[in-house]
Amino acid sequence: MSSRFQAYGLIVIAVLLALLPLAGSRYAVELATQIMIFALFALSLNLLIGYLGSVSFGHAAFFAIGGYACAYLQTRIGLPLVVSMAGAVVITALAATVIGYFCVRLNEIY
Known part of the structure; x- marks a missing residue:
């Protein structure tokens, strides 16, 4: 093809x-x-x-954080879909920043 x-x-x-x-x-x-x-x-x-x-389990964790954040923003707070998706991206990026901060500080295998 x-x-x-x-x-x-x-x-x-x-x-x-x-x-x-x-x-x-x-x-x-x-x-x-x-x-x-x-x-x-x-x-x-x-x-x-x-x-x-x-192999990374963190990949699935960030997927779950984004999905949960989007669902929470829609159902509990009542935001529209587009706004809740953008909010989920921000929340997931913040979670990744916090987790990444500690991961790069490790000296041993994690």
Whole structure:
């Protein structure tokens, strides 16, 4: 399969996914969103474990912190989706900064 054909295929899939909220039901949109979230997580794990050979449980922890923060901001505080997603990014970045600060100070294997 040529790289040009693959590029066109990815463009067509991206356009179809972008148009899904206009034509699809609420269930289809939620299902596609979940699929894309977990696909992104799987791609990042593939990069980390497959190509770099580094097994990290912190990767899953940051994924969980972001998901929990987004859900908390939506359900408990009542923020819109876009605002809660941005807030989840900030909360996860703060958690990563705190955890990273202590990790780089260690002299032994952790």
